[in-house]
Amino acid sequence: MTNPDAKAIHLKQAISQYGVPSILLADDSLTQQFVIKAVLQNAGFNVDCVDDGEKALAQIKHKKYDIVLMDVQMPILDGISATQQIRQQFSFDTLPIIALTGDAELDDQSPALCALFNAFLLKPVDSKDLIDGILALWSPQTETSTILHQQTAVVSDNPNLVNSIVQLAQHPSFDLSGGVYEWVGEEAYLRVLNAFIRVYKPYVVAVKTGRQQALTRAEQHRFFHKLKGAAANIGAIELLKVVEYVELGGDTSFNDICNELNRVINMLEPLALSNKK
Structure with a gap:
């Protein structure tokens, strides 16, 4: 003690x-x-x-x-x-x-x-x-x-990036308060968003084009496990709710999750692209 x-x-x-x-x-x-x-x-x-x-x-x-x-x-x-x-x-x-x-x-x-x-x-x-x-x-x-220790978020000097993230934070599908964004700052948070898009967009594309193969129960559990953590990290609270609902035995399908995931990615892509250096 x-x-x-x-x-x-x-x-x-x-x-x-x-x-x-x-x-x-x-x-x-x-x-x-x-x-x-x-x-x-x-x-x-x-x-x-x-x-x-x-x-x-x-x-x-x-x-x-x-x-x-x-x-x-x-x-x-x-x-x-x-x-x-x-x-x-x-x-x-x-x-x-x-x-x-x-x-x-x-x-x-x-x-x-x-x-x-x-x-x-x-x-x-x-x-x-x-x-x-x-x-x-x-x-x-x-x-x-x-x-x-103290919270040490690095504040960006890019006003466009700051304003874009402020707008994202005001959207009802997102909640950035008290989360990782407040710890790492705008630039690092943008890198997290880019990683999220890079990892999960292929799933959405595969479902849209009919190339998504049926996942085993273990593969679905793994996918939901990773997506839930990733959604929480970026503050995508609606996506998080959908995944948690499925994990609790809800009747939402894998396609429904990908539809919500696609909506989130469509919101994030303009932010990621507009702030590339």
């Missing part, structure tokens, strides 16, 4: 004194990568990204990290299997690992999982919870000190 009389130091001061924390993020969602990387870089951390468990294992052999953020659901090698292999070489104290999961039913109290992960964060990850979780495990400061 933290001493109430502890001397508080700011994150920037801690980084200046003890060095920049090095973070490895393993997540197969491109939008999630953009969001987490932007938040942590704004806080002053170094961040490397990989999109599956095998790449995470290779990266850890290649470079020393202070913290690993490990998505539980990934292709090729999932986060639990990857962490099991990491724990054969690195203990809790040597390499803290935070599990990122979109599955609210994951039993993060099970002895098996608690033996692997130092902490758990539910996706879409709240920016403040993310930094707090990292600071709780990254402790180069003395035991009598507490690290404080």
Whole structure:
């Protein structure tokens, strides 16, 4: 427990004194990568990204990290299997690992999982919870000190971009208040939007042209898992509601979701194109 009389130091001061924390993020969602990387870089951390468990294992052999953020659901090698292999070489104290999961039913109290992960964060990850979780495990400061951090969104000097995002925030299908936009600023948020379009537009095109093959139940679950997190990251609240409705057993079809996804992309594309440098 933290001493109430502890001397508080700011994150920037801690980084200046003890060095920049090095973070490895393993997540197969491109939008999630953009969001987490932007938040942590704004806080002053170094961040490397990989999109599956095998790449995470290779990266850890290649470079020393202070913290690993490990998505539980990934292709090729999932986060639990990857962490099991990491724990054969690195203990809790040597390499803290935070599990990122979109599955609210994951039993993060099970002895098996608690033996692997130092902490758990539910996706879409709240920016403040993310930094707090990292600071709780990254402790180069003395035991009598507490690290404080501040929200550090980078404000753009591009008035067109700022005005466009303000207009987007006023649309009833979006809610940017209290979300990732307020943490990363306009320029980084635009990069997240571009990543969202790049990842999800092919699904819409495939459905429109009849080239979308039927997905298995596992593939649908994976698609909804990623889309729900991505929608939350950009503040697309109506799209988020549609996906959550399907996950709860609603009668909305995959085509209905793609129609809403198409509507969101049509709203975002002019913003992305008009602000390209």
